[in-house]
Amino acid sequence: MTLLKEPDFGTPAREGAATVELTVDGVPVMVPPGTSVMRAAKHAGVDVPKLCATDSLEAFGSCRLCVVEIDGARGTPASCTTPVAPGMVVRTQTERLGKLRRGVMELYISDHPLDCLTCSANGDCELQDMAGVTGLREVRYGSGVEAGANHMDAPTDTSNPYFDFDASKCIACSRCVRACDEVQGTLALTIEGRGFDSKVAAGAGVSFMESDCVSCGACVQACPTATLQEKSVVQLGMPTRSVVTTCAYCGVGCSFKAELRGDELVRMVPYKDGGANEGHSCVKGRFAFGYASHPDRVLSPMLRESIADPWREVSWEEAIGFTARRLREIQAEHGPGSIGAITSSRTTNEEVYVVQKMVRAVFGNNNVDTCARVCHSPTGYGLKQTFGTSAGTQDFKSVAKADVIMVIGANPTDGHPVFASRMKRRLRQGAKLIVIDPRRIDLVRSPHIEATHHLQLAPGTNVAVVNAMAHVIVTEGLVDRAFVQERCEDVAAWEAFIAGPEHSPEAVEEITGVPAAEVRAAARLYAEAGNGAIYYGLGVTEHSQGSTMVMGMANLAMATGNIGRDGVGINPLRGQNNVQGACDMGSFPHELPGYRHVSDDGARDVYEQLWGTPLLDEPGLRIPNMFDSAIDGSFRALFVQGEDIAQSDPNTQHVHAALAALDLVVVQDLFENETAKFAHVLLPGTSFLEKDGTFTNAERRINRVRPVMAPKTGKQEWQIICEIAQAMGYPMHYDSSAQIMDEIALTTPTFAGVSFAHLDRVGSVQWPCNEASPGGTPIMHQDEFVRGKGRFVETVYVPTRERSTRKFPLILTTGRILSQYNVGAQTRRTANVAWHPEDILELHPHDGEVRGINDGDMVTLSSRVGRTTLRAVLAERMPVGVCYTTFHHPVTGANVITTDNSDWATNCPEYKVTAVQVALSPEQAAVREDLAQQPVATAGD
Amino acid sequence: MSTSTVPPHVRLANDVAVQFAHRPLEVAAAAVATHMRDFWEPRMTRALLAHVAAGGDALDPVAVRAAQLLGPAAS
Structure with missing residues (x-):
């Protein structure tokens, strides 16, 4: 729910020209085929009563408030699930419909606390609104106990630091469940039980905090009552004014309505008209704004x-x-x-x-x-060299048109969660996924998503892999000849270079650790799937060959003609907001x-x-x-x-x-x-x-x-x-x-x-925005590249000088996690610490076992330049020989470990490859020793 | 402190040079020199030239040749 409401059309928009004409309450309206009657009515200026419908979610048809009469149709169909048809005549307000709707509302109200005057959602509750809209004047069954069986005593789950779940106010409309499924794509919520026992649950018998919930807040926003409510609203009351602004966290750049009482920020509500996020958010953007008023703020010079x-x-x-x-x-x-x-x-x-x-x-x-x-300095260098300017080629919406999505060195569900939700939606619709990453990131296998190929390469071998894919594309005749001949230069020299046997998947398999057959299959999929889109992150750039890898990806996109239209492109996922x-x-x-x-x-x-x-x-x-x-x-x-x-x-x-x-x-x-x-x-x-x-x-x-x-x-x-x-x-x-x-x-x-x-x-505009493109440029390089012709660059693979040794046998790679941001200066000063109170070291159970390290042990992490102590977590998603940590907490100081190796072209540090050793910390070893000295307790003791 | 005893400008020059090592020496050196002209602050280039003048210890031959190409303009 949100105080300052944007129009809600009830069901999502459909693409296409408005070719279907109908009349709603006598008002003619034209909409695209597939549009719901409810949405068409809204376009005609008619609000149909609703509770389970909202335009961020597909129609569900459960509340039965939106029933209408349609000439020639039997009964009273739900307007949310009924598509328009040419010449349809719809009536939304008749005596029969009014009676039906009041009957529905009576049932809802009979099992709902009538505490509106003291409820935190008072004035911002769709159930309350619908009682008024339907003209409800009496509830024949009584309310609560007098109505018989009810849910009034259902408990409130306050485990999440940002919102409460008050089950007694739930009307089981499933909007929260569907938001979690359709908008966020986490599928953490469900309706548990049947019939009257149906209730929203965050997993099986666990609290929200213990569940898979990622606290994006989509459920809170979708809830039509006070069931899922921000704690800040409960504590401070309803906001009284709103300012549309932009999030200060990651490079997705979500638009929000900052809702305030006076000068006190009560909540952030994602803005439906925000071009980047279209009404969605993550735990940081929506909830982690408390740092702005934290007592640690320095306010005087x-x-x-x-x-x-x-x-x-x-x-x-x-x-x-x-x-x-x-x-x-x-x-x-x-x-x-x-x-x-x-x-x-x-x-x-x-x-x-x-x-x-x-x-x-x-x-x-x-x-x-x-x-x-x-x-991302290597992005600046690499894309300037190949395309002519330093910028991603697409808008975020473009991913909805991709047929195959290649995610390289990025972990969008943690780093760019709102874009990840868009991507997951497309993947659930059937787009294929290729992940190139040493770690088995969540995207590789998550609800209703499974990567077709996960190229689990050795850290530091990106260029060898991208060259091998290009080798397959060139030598197997998969090059888009028309595109490269018309749009690119230095084609022949590059093809001769990349066709060399040293670039074949078989030749580099020993270096990269990726089976040649997997590389070949992934290259064929990317080249032949139709629209191939590449999304990448710092796992590409923060290497000694970061710039080379960016150019290697650009080569792939040009060779396959995957540039200059919807659904394709080369897209850097930028770490910070600006x-x-x-x-x-x-x-x-x-x-x-x-x-x-x-x-x-x-x-x-x-x-x-x-x-x-x-x-x-x-x-x-x-x-x-x-x-x-x-x-x-x-x-x-x-x-x-x-x-x-x-x-x-x-x-x-x-x-x-x-x-x-x-x-x-x-x-x-x-x-x-x-x-x-x-x-x-x-x-x-x-x-x-x-x-x-x-x-x-x-x-x-x-x-x-x-x-x-x-x-x-x-x-x-x-x-x-x-x-x-x-x-x-x-x-x-x-x-x-x-x-x-x-x-x-x-x-x-x-x-x-x-x-x-x-x-x-x-609202917003994508550059270039000038006389040639006054409306901005959602997709770049459509007719020609910024530099004229796209330039193929010969990308020689040069191994990093950072090598594992007997003294430092593991490779450390660093990154970030969903709830924290960069050095943590902002998020450590919010309740987000509930999820990630310290930096941890993930390593494969085998690497833990051979070192005597158990899950949760404190360990010493050392490299040639320094050492630190942190907690170890054994994780199957890590490959053997590779470990991972974050740099959110200064007490850990993960960069004490990283070296001054850097990208050859830009000096971007090689954060992703550091040879390290991991051992039980002396304190942990002493504890272990003490335990070993103690007599073993027996049942008889 | 730094993980290398090689001066930063020498180390970086070598890192750049090796990217072009598959090309003929003169072509590679020209590319490296162009890169340095476009991205290196003059005091780094001067330090590299001084290193070459002092014998060019531990410097890739492509980088040495690139420094020679830069010489007159950078001095």
Whole structure:
């Protein structure tokens, strides 16, 4: 349920032209074939009473409130399950229908607590609404006990930290069960029992928290009563106002209605008109917003001369003046290239744009980089080389047209859950699935889904596998000749390269560990299935050959003609909410906004004219280069916007040494994070609820981030950047964030048609949005590639230098989990810790057994660069010889283990391959020893 | 600290060079030089040139040749 209601058409829309004409209560209406009578009625302006129907779910036909009369039809059919027909004449309001509906309502009410005045859903309850709509005036059977058998004493399940399940208020409409099935695709809920004993259950005899429920909240949203209700609504009451904005978690970029009472956020309700999510959400976006008002928030600027000193709370003037003075002093002493900045994918396009402007126009160098360096920088490189620009090719909806879906190095059900739900829906409809991943991720086998092929490759061998697939496609005559001849270049050289016997599945089987027959079958399936779509994540990019792998996937798509239409494409699943936008905005040290190289005289001239200052034409330092240069002494000051490099970047010791070597570290963040321990200035940041700007998601969709409340710090983050620039002697001023977007549009061809006013008008838009594509571009490269011809690149497989040895015989790979996000700064400050209170190490039971490790033991994880201690979980989904952990908790510090190996083209760290050893921790070993010394208890003792 | 005793610019130059090692030396070196020009900050290139001038210890021959191609522009 939701307070501020969007229209509910009762049943989902059907595709196609509106060719079927009918009349509803005398009103003519035309709808596509297959549309329900209920939906047609809504289009005609007629609301048919309903309880079990809602337009996010297929019709169910159980409540019988939506009955109608149809000329020529017998009885009173349910309008939700009855499809329209040409010339149909429908009546929704007759005396007979009214009597039937009141009879139905009497039955519902006779087994429902009549506590409306004190119920948490008062005013937001469809049962209450329908009692009014149907004109219910009496309940002949009485209510509750007086009506006989009832469910009034059914217990309330309060186990979930975010919502309650009050079974006494359940009307068994199955909307929650169907939402779990159809919208989320988890199938955790069911109707247990028969007849009067029917009740909603989360699994067999377990609570919601103990069940398979992933707390996406789809059931809460679907519930027409207070049965499934947010705890925040129970505690705070119904919201009174609503602001449409964009989620601050992953790269799906879901739209939400933030619903508030005054300035207090009560709940987040996914927005039906959100292009990315269309009314769905995950546990993070819907529920994990409490960090924004957490007492750990830093709300005042803080300063200290030395990182050994305690923090001193200061005024904005002092913090900004100190920052500007020190930056200029350091440049005067060590040169203009001695300072730089890192932008954040958690901040808005406008905030990122002003930081890179500060670096280029005020610092006078190109030493600006972004956290995408450590995640999707290889996507930027690989797709630019092959297609001409750094962006996913499709919109999310496109997956509904895919015939075969290839998921490579991604775990969408954990990392991008709302998109995963779309994907699972398509897979349940029959699309084939290929998973390429060392781990048996949940998608490989889940309810009603099973991968046709799981290529369980050895970590670090992606390129060998993708080359082997390409080899099969070329040598077995599966190339789309017409496509490559018309649309691509360097085809013959690439085909000659890839057809070499060294690339055959049989030749690389020993390296990859994937049976050649499986590779051949997967390649044939992808090439021949019709629409082949590739979705990938950091399991592709965070390798020493991340960029090569991106180009290898692009080769596959071009060779099979799987580019430029619905249902196909190459789609990076971006980790953070604004990775795409941060990259678009010129955060890379070699590129101006819009991915134009700094050596491009024409592009540079645009900014030099507007900004009134010459710009450097050579690339700046990347993040790893900044660290190396800090240690060698040529780089002395760093501004870090909303990023926790001390926890998230690899080889923690190296990062800490670099940060400690700097003369000045300025951190702009919500919290005093790990990086702030090395900072001299801490500038408080704003949460997404306070920001005014835009985020760009993984499908290039630019969404508005609207201020739900005033900044708790008193300033927008872009204002602080402008004030630093001004204090450094450069006149940078904007009246609003809308004005910053206007400058972005003025200077960036792909954003030329974007403005806040346009976004407010159309909701969202996918770039390029300009004179050539005023409505945006859901699917790229349709007639030609951005670079003209798609370019095939010869992708040589080069093994990583990271090898398992006798001392470090296992390979560690890292990633994230559904309930936590990145370094955990946000989610660790919410009730999400209930699911993942600590980082754990997953390893195969065999690897545990040979080391004497039991499930739940504390273990020491060590690599060539460091060691940490964490809890082990034995998991069959891990292959023998490979272990896995997350990096959400600073106490574990998983990046103490990871090395400074990186992608050859972009320096993206190789998080996914680290040779390690695992052993019982000394403390655990001591406990084990103590237990062994104790006498064995017997029954007689 | 760093997991390698090889200087970062040498290590990275070798990583780039090996990607093009299947091509003829001059073609590979030109590709590596273009890559460095497009993505490397000048102080990294200068450090590489200095390393080559000092004998180019542990440096891939393709990277050595690429450095020579970069030499005049980068110095």
